[in-house]
Amino acid sequence: MANYTLNINGKKQQIDVDPTTPMLWVLRDHIKLVGTKFGCGIAQCGACTIHLGDNAVRSCQLPISAVGDQKITTIEGLSENGDHPVQQAWLEIDVPQCGYCQAGQIMSASALLKRTPNPTDEEIETAMNGNICRCGTYTRIKKAIKTAANSENA
Amino acid sequence: MTQIKTQYNRRSFIKVSAAAGGGMLIGFSWLNGCKPNSKEIAAGLPVPKEWFDINGYIKIGDTGLVTIFSPNPEIGQNVRTSMPMIVAEELEVPWENVVVEQAPLNTGFYQNQFAGGSLSIRLSWNALRMAGATGKRMLMEAAAKEWGLQVDEVTASEGVIKENNGTRSVGYGEIAAKAVGIEIPEEVTLKNVNDFKLIGTDVKNVDGKKIVTGQPLFGLDFQREGMKLAMIQHPPAFGMQLVDFNEDEIKNMPGISDAFIIDTTIAEPGMFDEVGFKKLVAIVGDSTWQLMQAKKALKVNWETTSELENSELHIQRLEEALVSGEVEETRTDGDPEAAFKKAAKVIERTYSAPFIAHNTLEPMNFFANVTDTAAELIGPTQTPEALEGSVAKLLNLPLENITVNMTRIGGGFGRRLYVHFGLEAAAISKKIGGPVKLIYSREDDMTQGTYRPTYRSVYKAGLDENNTLIAFSVKGAGLTEGPVFVNRFPAGTVDNYLAQRIKVATNITTGAWRAPRSNFTAGAEQAFLDEVAELAGKDPIDFRLELFERAIKNPVGEKNEYEAERYAGVLKLVKEKANWGEAKQGVHRGVAAYFCHSTYVAEIFDIVMKNDKPVIAKVWCAADCGIVVNKDGAKNMLEGGIIDGIGHGTYSQLTFENGAPKQMNFDTYQLIRNSQVPKEIEVFFVDNDIDPTGLGEPGLPPAIGALANALYKATGQRHYHQPFNLEKQIIG
Numbered sequence: 001m002a003n004y005t006l007n008i009n010g011k012k013q014q015i016d017v018d019p020t021t022p023m024l025w026v027l028r029d030h031i032k033l034v035g036t037k038f039g040c041g042i043a044q045c046g047a048c049t050i051h052l053g054d055n056a057v058r059s060c061q062l063p064i065s066a067v068g069d070q071k072i073t074t075i076e077g078l079s080e081n082g083d084h085p086v087q088q089a090w091l092e093i094d095v096p097q098c099g100y101c102q103a104g105q106i107m108s109a110s111a112l113l114k115r116t117p118n119p120t121d122e123e124i125e126t127a128m129n130g131n132i133c134r135c136g137t138y139t140r141i142k143k144a145i146k147t148a149a150n151s152e153n154a
Numbered sequence: 155m156t157q158i159k160t161q162y163n164r165r166s167f168i169k170v171s172a173a174a175g176g177g178m179l180i181g182f183s184w185l186n187g188c189k190p191n192s193k194e195i196a197a198g199l200p201v202p203k204e205w206f207d208i209n210g211y212i213k214i215g216d217t218g219l220v221t222i223f224s225p226n227p228e229i230g231q232n233v234r235t236s237m238p239m240i241v242a243e244e245l246e247v248p249w250e251n252v253v254v255e256q257a258p259l260n261t262g263f264y265q266n267q268f269a270g271g272s273l274s275i276r277l278s279w280n281a282l283r284m285a286g287a288t289g290k291r292m293l294m295e296a297a298a299k300e301w302g303l304q305v306d307e308v309t310a311s312e313g314v315i316k317e318n319n320g321t322r323s324v325g326y327g328e329i330a331a332k333a334v335g336i337e338i339p340e341e342v343t344l345k346n347v348n349d350f351k352l353i354g355t356d357v358k359n360v361d362g363k364k365i366v367t368g369q370p371l372f373g374l375d376f377q378r379e380g381m382k383l384a385m386i387q388h389p390p391a392f393g394m395q396l397v398d399f400n401e402d403e404i405k406n407m408p409g410i411s412d413a414f415i416i417d418t419t420i421a422e423p424g425m426f427d428e429v430g431f432k433k434l435v436a437i438v439g440d441s442t443w444q445l446m447q448a449k450k451a452l453k454v455n456w457e458t459t460s461e462l463e464n465s466e467l468h469i470q471r472l473e474e475a476l477v478s479g480e481v482e483e484t485r486t487d488g489d490p491e492a493a494f495k496k497a498a499k500v501i502e503r504t505y506s507a508p509f510i511a512h513n514t515l516e517p518m519n520f521f522a523n524v525t526d527t528a529a530e531l532i533g534p535t536q537t538p539e540a541l542e543g544s545v546a547k548l549l550n551l552p553l554e555n556i557t558v559n560m561t562r563i564g565g566g567f568g569r570r571l572y573v574h575f576g577l578e579a580a581a582i583s584k585k586i587g588g589p590v591k592l593i594y595s596r597e598d599d600m601t602q603g604t605y606r607p608t609y610r611s612v613y614k615a616g617l618d619e620n621n622t623l624i625a626f627s628v629k630g631a632g633l634t635e636g637p638v639f640v641n642r643f644p645a646g647t648v649d650n651y652l653a654q655r656i657k658v659a660t661n662i663t664t665g666a667w668r669a670p671r672s673n674f675t676a677g678a679e680q681a682f683l684d685e686v687a688e689l690a691g692k693d694p695i696d697f698r699l700e701l702f703e704r705a706i707k708n709p710v711g712e713k714n715e716y717e718a719e720r721y722a723g724v725l726k727l728v729k730e731k732a733n734w735g736e737a738k739q740g741v742h743r744g745v746a747a748y749f750c751h752s753t754y755v756a757e758i759f760d761i762v763m764k765n766d767k768p769v770i771a772k773v774w775c776a777a778d779c780g781i782v783v784n785k786d787g788a789k790n791m792l793e794g795g796i797i798d799g800i801g802h803g804t805y806s807q808l809t810f811e812n813g814a815p816k817q818m819n820f821d822t823y824q825l826i827r828n829s830q831v832p833k834e835i836e837v838f839f840v841d842n843d844i845d846p847t848g849l850g851e852p853g854l855p856p857a858i859g860a861l862a863n864a865l866y867k868a869t870g871q872r873h874y875h876q877p878f879n880l881e882k883q884i885i886g
């Protein structure tokens with residue numbers, strides 16, 4: 001066990017866990033932020049995507065010991081009132097079916113738009129290929145990313 | 155005007171009471187299948203008892219806000235939006251005034267719910283309309299009484315009641331408390347379908363905001379003070395059983411509070427009790443990560459109890475069964491043997507598909523809190539009633555002492571019809587004497603069983619010298635059930651017809667997987683018909699329409715399970731919308747149509763070649779699902795089905811070596827990804843006023859056939875064995 005001070009969604013959090021514990025489980029089991037989802041545990045599905053600094057990372061493969069003082073943002077902290085342009089676009093296009101993958105999709109999409117405000121289709125596909133949607137909402141995900149890109153540029 | 159009864163044999167389907175906090179509470183059975191002219195009622199037959207179980211509620215608050223408590227499990231079909239829309243339509247309230255809430259826990263609201271086989275809307279349509287119409291009628295009567303008028307002297311619209319010849323008006327909220335005292339009408343009038351204002355529009359998912367902000371909605375998110383976490387370990391292979399494990403070592407690991415063996419064997423298991431393994435190691439602790447470490451440290455002794463099967467053996471068994479297997483069901487019209495003999499041209503082709511896993515993105519999980527006298531279960535299930543029954547058996551408790559409550563479901567596809575994970579949670583909770591949440595790892599989930607069976611079918615067709623189809627046969631075998639629907643198309647369209655469904659044994663467990671049997675049969679049959687049309691020198695759509703023409707005018711046999719006119723209807727619609735027949739440079743097209751779960755769907759795939767690789771540029775889809783309740787929601791379902799069909803037809807498979815699945819997680823089991831989906835999908839609906847049917851399944855099956863047919867046009871290669879992109883490896 002070891003003691004860590006993390007910066008999660010702008011708040012300092014003290015956690016005492018095994019250094020190998022992935023951030024996914026730190027968030028879900030210890031901090032009780034369950035918006036970040038478990039899908040595979042091996043960085044293949046993207047359900048657990050969070051932001052480390054400005055980058056989208058798979059929290060199931062990010063041990064707490066590797067975080068240091070980098071800022072962590074989860075779906076719960078992406079915006080104050082659920083009004084991040086990506087979240088709004090998701091509602092406008094009515095993307096979700098079961099909804100389980102969508103937190104991860106939104107975290108990947110928002111990181112993409114931060115880096116590449118006007119992504120091409122190929123750039124969207126590359127950035128989003130690590131996020132599985134078992135319900136098959138992919139065409140809507142692409143549409144929503146474009147909607148968000150346009151609204152952010154407006 | 156359609157009248158609908160609100161009672162039967164003097165028992166009412168509706169209960170009305172004053173709502174806590176003011177207003178009116180209307181209780182009804184969400185599953186009351188009572189049709190306006192129901193056969194049961196006409197014949198005076200006893201109706202199912204669950205028609206009287208109150209499990210849905212409408213609250214009309216004194217502010218005019220209408221709360222609809224939806225008891226239905228949400229597995230992604232958007233029923234939590236579309237079903238309340240039906241109530242709001244008949245109740246005549248503006249959608250802005252409607253709030254949809256999850257029915258509160260522990261009230262028995264969830265009785266008799268079932269989200270499988272695209273049934274939800276089909277079963278509830280009349281009940282929801284009746285409940286809404288009854289509410290409206292009672293509010294109108296209350297207002298009329300207040301004003302000293304007859305009920306036909308007032309009109310209700312948009313949540314307001316007005317007198318027809320005057321200026322008085324009253325909002326629903328103001329009159330709701332008074333409506334409680336009105337007698338429940340025995341019969342109510344339903345709206346004319348043409349007067350629908352809300353049904354048929356695009357309404358956004360009522361849970362959208364909660365989903366995009368990461369609110370705890372799913373079973374895996376459920377928390378209870380003092381709750382432990384648990385994981386299980388099942389045998390690595392089918393045909394193996396647990397003997398013992400290094401219990402002491404595991405119990406001593408950090409964060410682990412207990413480890414033991416559970417056995418979920420119950421007497422007289424039902425169809426939803428299908429399970430790969432009943433004897434399991436259970437590990438209990440405080441954090442998932444520590445449980446995962448403990449799982450890695452397990453040393454388990456397994457014993458072999460039956461044959462450890464390989465995929466090669468499965469193929470061999472299917473091939474043998476097609477020659478001499480046990481026929482479950484058969485249909486013969488005319489004299490197929492003689493007709494094939496005299497046919498001018500005969501074509502025969504074999505199709506196959508592997509086992510596949512459901513792979514809902516939310517792995518199996520369940521919360522249980524078992525005491526000496528009662529059990530409480532909460533989690534993602536499509537069949538709460540079946541779970542209740544099985545838990546009662548397992549724990550030897552009376553049914554009344556078991557409560558099952560449902561959370562939102564992170565994907566169903568049939569997987570959560572099966573209840574074993576709830577039973578396992580209950581067994582663990584009983585052993586530790588406290589609340590626990592069981593979590594499967596992806597590997598546990600993917601290797602546990604209840605797979606889509608592996609199938610193999612041989613299709614044969616005979617044409618006469620005029621290229622008319624005179625003989626057709628299909629023989630289909632599957633582990634553990636055959637894929638053929640003997641009374642479906644092309645049954646009824648050809649004089650000499652033979653269909654055989656053959657089952658083959660295996661110790662690998664199988665179960666319902668999105669559009670059972672159809673998920674394979676549609677692709678095989680529609681790809682075969684494409685070849686038959688080609689052999690006949692006919693356009694693939696014209697060829698099919700000719701067959702439907704025959705089935706409309708002069709059907710062969712009486713048991714045909716489809717309406718040829720509606721089948722032809724979706725083909726004609728998609729043909730027109732896609733401008734089929736008009737050549738487009740570089741665009742290669744394939745078509746398929748299929749009927750399942752009471753819905754008709756036709757699809758056209760447009761493929762273009764990009765760097766020598768086929769890319770799906772566009773999918774055109776036409777569906778006849780009766781009245782479309784929520785248009786955009788319905789489109790989303792069909793789009794998802796199409797993508798699911800492409801994905802599983804192209805990429806996914808589960809193979810076996812010595813009884814063990816070779817694919818255990820998404821690194822080896824491929825699911826379709828963002829870059830692999832069609833660039834565009836456009837969905838059209840046949841406009842009619844038939845009662846709505848489901849959309850959870852029907853988009854998927856034809857996609858595999860249309861894809862195969864378009865791929866042939868683009869590459870010259872026919873595809874017979876799923877998954878297409880691994881075809882060579884599979885057929886060896």
Ligand code: FES
Nearest residue numbers: 040041043046060
């Ligand atoms: S759970 Fe982390 S990528 Fe799947």
Ligand code: FES
Nearest residue numbers: 098099101134135
């Ligand atoms: S919406 Fe169900 S997995 Fe994406």
